[in-house]
Amino acid sequence: MGLLDKEFSEGNIVIAKVDDLFNWARLSSIWQLGFGLACCAIEMMATSASHYDFDRFGVIPRNTPRQCDAIIISGTVTLKMATRIKRLYEQMPDPKYIISMGSCANCGGPYWEHGYHVLKGIDRVIPVDVYVPGCPPRPEALLEGLLKLQEKIRSESMRKKTV
Amino acid sequence: MKNREEIFEILKTQFPDAVLGIDSSLPTEVIILIDPFKIKEVSLYLRDTEELNFDVLMLLSGVDDANGEKVKDEEGCDLIKGGTLSVYYHLDSINLKHKVTLKVSVPREKPEVESVYYVWRTSDWHEREAYDMIGIIFLNHPTFERILMPYDWEGYPLRKDYKNPEFYQGMKIAY
Numbered sequence: 001m002g003l004l005d006k007e008f009s010e011g012n013i014v015i016a017k018v019d020d021l022f023n024w025a026r027l028s029s030i031w032q033l034g035f036g037l038a039c040c041a042i043e044m045m046a047t048s049a050s051h052y053d054f055d056r057f058g059v060i061p062r063n064t065p066r067q068c069d070a071i072i073i074s075g076t077v078t079l080k081m082a083t084r085i086k087r088l089y090e091q092m093p094d095p096k097y098i099i100s101m102g103s104c105a106n107c108g109g110p111y112w113e114h115g116y117h118v119l120k121g122i123d124r125v126i127p128v129d130v131y132v133p134g135c136p137p138r139p140e141a142l143l144e145g146l147l148k149l150q151e152k153i154r155s156e157s158m159r160k161k162t163v
Numbered sequence: 164m165k166n167r168e169e170i171f172e173i174l175k176t177q178f179p180d181a182v183l184g185i186d187s188s189l190p191t192e193v194i195i196l197i198d199p200f201k202i203k204e205v206s207l208y209l210r211d212t213e214e215l216n217f218d219v220l221m222l223l224s225g226v227d228d229a230n231g232e233k234v235k236d237e238e239g240c241d242l243i244k245g246g247t248l249s250v251y252y253h254l255d256s257i258n259l260k261h262k263v264t265l266k267v268s269v270p271r272e273k274p275e276v277e278s279v280y281y282v283w284r285t286s287d288w289h290e291r292e293a294y295d296m297i298g299i300i301f302l303n304h305p306t307f308e309r310i311l312m313p314y315d316w317e318g319y320p321l322r323k324d325y326k327n328p329e330f331y332q333g334m335k336i337a338y
Contacts, residue, residue: 079331080313112338116320116327117312120338 034061038075225293
């Protein structure tokens, strides 16, 4: 992206566009809300653990929505929980991103027909950036989703408003 | 250790009004039928009598018997009128190693049962769940409200004639 592929010159000065610099900073430190819902959360925890190591992409779980850049909807969203998720999302500062993880968060999953208590897709309540399919997705799939989100952030511009 | 018929005989002589009968038709277990407003007295007796000593309520569950008359409402949906809802009590004695199953049946239009909260504290959440899912009302329960569904939810989801609402707080429910 023109930021790190140029070598440092004698004066230790790098010339880059503001967009590139900000995007690079944002995509390299996506702090996520420490928030798990169902069995997908177990896979998310496995992704955070040493073997898959979410931290190498700068993903750190934070305990308050006010310090977060992203929220991973990891599991079945009940209607009762959906009202709380909406409130958490509204408390996060812009720019904010959402990864919908697993079939339940994407579209209701196995509860699509008879789940009287399940929200059939988190995108009915809050806007989603990346959908990760699977039931539950393996940690590799979640990492792929994160890389897709990084790609999205990389192509953003300060001139146009973010979501 | 006593079998279920012996327990029924003891209860029948002790509470001739409260014990309504015995159902031996099921292949799995014998069920003793109890009056819904006297279940607490019977429970206390079952717990505190030395020869019975039922110290554990293993499970309390609400059941929609769906034995009423099926009618159609204005929109053509099935509704059940009349019939009963039931509550089953599975009791166990750890010391004497015997078990018993009690059942109370209440009319669907006025499903009121005496709570056994003060006999077995296990029944606290079980009774709240039976209320949440089936709509059975337990009298004299100290914190009687829904346990799983939101407090402002309408209807009881596990009733056989339950129809899901279209929206909850502006969120569409159907797929």
